[in-house]
Structures are given as structure tokens and as C-alpha cells.
Amino acid sequence: MSDSHKYRYEHPRPALAADCVLFGFDGGELKLLLLERENEPFKNKCALPGGFVYMNETTEECAKRILLEKAGLKNVFIEQLYTYSEIDRDPRERIVSVAYYALVNRHQFELLAGRDTVRAEWYSISEIPKLAFDHNKIVKAALQRLRGKVRYQPVGFELLNEKFTLTQLQQVYEAILAAAIDKRNFRKKILGMGLLKELDEKETNVAHKAARYYRFDKKAYKELTQSGFNFEL
Amino acid sequence: MSDSHKYRYEHPRPALAADCVLFGFDGGELKLLLLERENEPFKNKCALPGGFVYMNETTEECAKRILLEKAGLKNVFIEQLYTYSEIDRDPRERIVSVAYYALVNRHQFELLAGRDTVRAEWYSISEIPKLAFDHNKIVKAALQRLRGKVRYQPVGFELLNEKFTLTQLQQVYEAILAAAIDKRNFRKKILGMGLLKELDEKETNVAHKAARYYRFDKKAYKELTQSGFNFEL
DNA sequence: AATTAATAGTGTAATTTTTACACTATTAAG
DNA sequence: CTTAATAGTGTAAAAATTACACTATTAATT
The missing domain is CATH 1.10.10.10 (Winged helix-like DNA-binding domain superfamily/Winged helix DNA-binding domain)
Incomplete structure (x- = not known):
């Protein structure tokens, strides 16, 4: 594309992304949505849905857009988790990621479970595979946060039907x-x-x-x- | 500088910064360190110490560096608070800021209180002025977090002498x-x-x-x- | 129609935790 | 030696948490 290298800055900037830890509830178990990566790095490994933040959206809007684009979800409960900025967390370049966790209700869960795209899959949290990047760390933090949250805020409903x-x-x-x-x-x-x-x-x-x-x-x-x-x- | 406009990216990127909500304890009161801004925007308004994230440091390292550069502090208790990404939070350009809160002990507090630079000042949390950018919002969140934290983690010590x-x-x-x-x-x-x-x-x-x-x-x-x-x- | 299998729905007593509350001890200054 | 100031200490009442077992209802089966 002729317009490439269009964006120039006085100082180098990390790329900014958002990642989503998406929880669902099924069969008495807490589940986690993971995507299988189609490209390097970590090709064929599972990873959290994520993507770069646009200039006209907040990180939360970005996280919601990702949930819509990658999982077809709207109106999910979502909350900021933590920002990950380790320098080598992505082998390609410096990417700082704002992680969110989200809870889907049964209706949304079933929509997703019923799709035939193989790339997205619900995993029991007791059987989470080794993930791409630092995503295992993010999932661990999300679980911890959810466990804390549930004790002092009514959030369990978000995982059920109305x-x-x-x-x-x-x-x-x-x-x-x-x-x-x-x-x-x-x-x-x-x-x-x-x-x-x-x-x-x-x-x-x-x-x-x-x-x-x-x-x-x-x-x-x-x-x-x-x-x-x-x-x- | 002849090397300006050196950093080019395929897609536009927000600038990434870190801001610090620095708490101290004095006279039976919780205090907050604020800097008076020397430049526009918000010239002469108070603001949280903050700065851009370098490519060779994490956001936490950046926050610590800012505390060292702007307040001469080392070895402070610091924890990530929240990431602020509203599109217009800075009138100059898009800046996403990872906010941290930090607690200084009495020794560190007195060092800072004894300096003659007028630009940094401790404010009682009951008398916080209107701040630059979205910094009042950040301070409010930091206080809330600290109040939550103190209930289930021993963190009060950080504000006292050994x-x-x-x-x-x-x-x-x-x-x-x-x-x-x-x-x-x-x-x-x-x-x-x-x-x-x-x-x-x-x-x-x-x-x-x-x-x-x-x-x-x-x-x-x-x-x-x-x-x-x-x-x- | 009666039986079975499965889960819904309900109350109380014991234990633990939290709260409220007031006086004596020690130190330095006057 | 008196005063002013804060340290340090225990107990009883109230509230919250925990442990625990049986009857009710539904659909399926016989």
C-alpha cells in the first residue's frame, strides 16, 4: 500500500492492544473462550481474543469490539482487569495490552457453543492448555479477580439466563x-x-x-x- | 533535530504514559503529592506526576522512574490502579495512561516535605483542588482502591516508619x-x-x-x- | 394408580466474630 | 508532687456464620 509508514512520531511508541478473558458457565463448570491462532507466532496455540486499539475508541470499546468481531457478542458484562506491559511479551514487537474480563449469559454462551467455526472453543477452567504469549498469566489474574469480585458484588447472575x-x-x-x-x-x-x-x-x-x-x-x-x-x- | 519523525508505524498509535497517585501520611491525615504544571495545557494547575513510557521499560518501571525523577523517591510501594483511555483525556493528542498508586513511608514523606522546590506539594485528601486532565477521577479511584485494599491486605505499614x-x-x-x-x-x-x-x-x-x-x-x-x-x- | 428417582425448599441450635465500653499505668513537664 | 497526656488492657452482649436433615413436588416408570 502506498500510504504505509504514514504515522510518524517523535518518540517510539509501544503498540496498544486489548485482550479479553471471556467466562461462561455450562454443565456446572466455569468455562473460558479461547481462539486457536491461525498465524505465527504461536500458530495453532490457543490464545485470548484480542486486537489493537483504534484511535477512535477507548480500550474498553476496543475490548467490546473484539468480542463482537471474534465472538459475535453484544451487551456483555465487561470490566478492566490489568495492563500488561512486559517488554518481550510479544516476540514481534512491543505490545502493551489492556486486559478485560467478561461474563456471558447462557443465551450468549449457547450461541457461541453452537457455531461451527472451529477456531473458537469453550475450555473448562480446570483444563486450560498452555496459551500463547502471557495469556496464562492473564487468565490466572482474571480468575483471581472474579473470585474476589463475587464475594462483594452480585456478579454471578451475569453468567445465567435472565x-x-x-x-x-x-x-x-x-x-x-x-x-x-x-x-x-x-x-x-x-x-x-x-x-x-x-x-x-x-x-x-x-x-x-x-x-x-x-x-x-x-x-x-x-x-x-x-x-x-x-x-x- | 534532524532525526525527528524517525518512528513510523503502519497504523496510528496512542501515546502511552504512566501517572502516579502518591499517598503519604502526616498529622493524622492522608496526603497526596501534586505537582504544579509549568506548561500548557492546564498551566499552573495541579496534576499527578506522570510521563511517557519508554520502549525499554514496563509501565510499572516507568511509574517508578517518574517517582524518582519528579520526587526523588526510591523503593516505594507501588501498585497498578487502572488504565485510562478516554479519547480526549489530553487536549494535545491521544494519550492512554496507566495509573499507579504508591505509598511513601514517613522518612520519604519528610524528605519530600523538606524540599524547597515549590512545584511539588502535599495536599490533604480532604482539600484536593481541581486537577489537570482527568486526574481528579484517577485520585478518586486510587482512594477507593486503597480503602478496599486496606481491608484485606496489610498495607498501612507502608505509610509509617519501619x-x-x-x-x-x-x-x-x-x-x-x-x-x-x-x-x-x-x-x-x-x-x-x-x-x-x-x-x-x-x-x-x-x-x-x-x-x-x-x-x-x-x-x-x-x-x-x-x-x-x-x-x- | 402406585412407586421411584430426583431435586426443591425450609429452620434451628451451636459456634464464632464483632462490637461496645472504662479504667489503671507510665511518662515528662510544671 | 501534681497535672496532662496517651498507653495498655478484658469482658459481656449482639450479630453473623456455620452445621445439619427432613418433607414436598414433579415426571417417569411400573
Whole structure:
């Protein structure tokens, strides 16, 4: 292209990218979306979805664009994780990456799981392969962050459908924390927060007592947050 | 310079900078170091110490270098806060900034307070002026982070001398949390963590019962951290 | 129609943690 | 020796957390 080498700066600049640690929940397990790399370096290795930051977007907008372009996802819960700037983290050139973690709900999860592109795959977090670049480190940090987050902010809902049962919610918490939780104590606590709205709807077509559906009460959450309430689990 | 416009890239890149929110503790108050800007934009406004990231340093190394160059500080506790990438956060050009927060001990604080350069000044966090760029937002986030951090990691020590009294430590916690703490409960809790080493030394030249000095026991901290212990206050 | 298999849903007592609270001890100065 | 100032200490009440087991309901099976 004749226009190449168009962008000139007085001082050298690292390239700026965003990477996304995308979590889903399926089969009682926390899952992670990984892409298989088509090119060198790390060809055929798995990596986090990522890409360069454009001049007309913030890093968060970039992360969201990547989720849309690489996974077809919109409206995902996303939060900044950490910025990685080790000089040799990419063998090609200096790339500083702002990492985000994101949570997809069941609907989004199934969309993705149902695609036939082989390049994107959900991995159980207990079976994450060796990844390209410093991505294992990023995933580890994202998991740690999620584990911390879940203790003081109601974030488990993001991994479920809008309607969910308390057992499903408990399973999400158990998957994130990698620990068993007592059913009665969990319900007491989570209902006591006043963030769940009981629906007049129950499971159907289950070969056991049908569980009631709940949904997250955003309005109550906003009000309680503003009044300084704390959501420790 | 004849070598200008030397650095060319296929795609435009934001400039990358680091900014530091530097906290100190004095007079029972949490303080913040601000520099008065000498140039436009925001000439004569206060701003956080910051600067561009070199190609041979990580963003954290950059933040440390800035603390050395602009405040003469070495060996400060520093931690990444958040990366700010709003497109217009700097009126000159697109600059993405990785913000860090840092804690200086009493020795470092006094060094800085004793300098005669007018450009750097400690401000009480209750009296922070309107700052350049998006720096008020960054400071607010740093305070929030520090308040969260202090609840589950022993970080108050970083703002004191190596030797400190329990009352001093309590004052640090009170300043950070902006809340009064009960003396007996604080002592019970903090001593119960097993992270303080009681010294055979007491205050001198005080017109009241001399308080015992303690120091932070790094070794015990490491061991307890590795064994998965939790340091909630 | 009765039985089975599976999960939903519920309360209480014991334990632990957190909170509230007040006086004596020691130091230097006056 | 008196004063002013802060260090240092324990206990009881309240709140939060934990441990724990049975009945209810649904669809499938017989």
C-alpha cells in the first residue's frame, strides 16, 4: 500500500492492544473462550481474543469490539482487569495490552457453543492448555479477580439466563469459588440481600419438584448501592 | 533535530504514559503529592506526576522512574490502579495512561516535605483542588482502591516508619477509611494476625506513657500468605 | 394408580466474630 | 508532687456464620 509508514512520531511508541478473558458457565463448570491462532507466532496455540486499539475508541470499546468481531457478542458484562506491559511479551514487537474480563449469559454462551467455526472453543477452567504469549498469566489474574469480585458484588447472575433458579445461582458461585456451599445458608444470604425478585414461574419438564425462577433486581441493586450497602457473600 | 519523525508505524498509535497517585501520611491525615504544571495545557494547575513510557521499560518501571525523577523517591510501594483511555483525556493528542498508586513511608514523606522546590506539594485528601486532565477521577479511584485494599491486605505499614506504635498504625487506618476505630478492638485484631513483631523499644521524649514500637514481620507475612491465610480487618 | 428417582425448599441450635465500653499505668513537664 | 497526656488492657452482649436433615413436588416408570 502506498500510504504505509504514514504515522510518524517523535518518540517510539509501544503498540496498544486489548485482550479479553471471556467466562461462561455450562454443565456446572466455569468455562473460558479461547481462539486457536491461525498465524505465527504461536500458530495453532490457543490464545485470548484480542486486537489493537483504534484511535477512535477507548480500550474498553476496543475490548467490546473484539468480542463482537471474534465472538459475535453484544451487551456483555465487561470490566478492566490489568495492563500488561512486559517488554518481550510479544516476540514481534512491543505490545502493551489492556486486559478485560467478561461474563456471558447462557443465551450468549449457547450461541457461541453452537457455531461451527472451529477456531473458537469453550475450555473448562480446570483444563486450560498452555496459551500463547502471557495469556496464562492473564487468565490466572482474571480468575483471581472474579473470585474476589463475587464475594462483594452480585456478579454471578451475569453468567445465567435472565430467569434462573437458586440452585443454578449457587452452582455459579460454587464454580467460581471452587468450593461447596451449604444450600440453606446460601439461600438465606442471597435472599437476605434483597436483590432477587421472585417470579411467578417455575421450571417445567423436569423430573423432580420444579424450582422457582428468580431474576436479578437491578433497581433494588442501584438503590442499595447508592445508599452504601455492602454485598458480601 | 534532524532525526525527528524517525518512528513510523503502519497504523496510528496512542501515546502511552504512566501517572502516579502518591499517598503519604502526616498529622493524622492522608496526603497526596501534586505537582504544579509549568506548561500548557492546564498551566499552573495541579496534576499527578506522570510521563511517557519508554520502549525499554514496563509501565510499572516507568511509574517508578517518574517517582524518582519528579520526587526523588526510591523503593516505594507501588501498585497498578487502572488504565485510562478516554479519547480526549489530553487536549494535545491521544494519550492512554496507566495509573499507579504508591505509598511513601514517613522518612520519604519528610524528605519530600523538606524540599524547597515549590512545584511539588502535599495536599490533604480532604482539600484536593481541581486537577489537570482527568486526574481528579484517577485520585478518586486510587482512594477507593486503597480503602478496599486496606481491608484485606496489610498495607498501612507502608505509610509509617519501619518502627511504629499501634496508635500510629490505627491512625493510618482511620485516615484511610475515614472512620473512627475502637482502640481495643483494633489492637486485638491487628495483633491477632501475627504480622507485627513487638520490639524491645519504646518511644522517648513523650510527655506521657511511652508506647511500644512494633515492626511489620515480612517473613511471617510471606509464610501466612503462602498458606492461604486471609488478612481481613 | 402406585412407586421411584430426583431435586426443591425450609429452620434451628451451636459456634464464632464483632462490637461496645472504662479504667489503671507510665511518662515528662510544671 | 501534681497535672496532662496517651498507653495498655478484658469482658459481656449482639450479630453473623456455620452445621445439619427432613418433607414436598414433579415426571417417569411400573
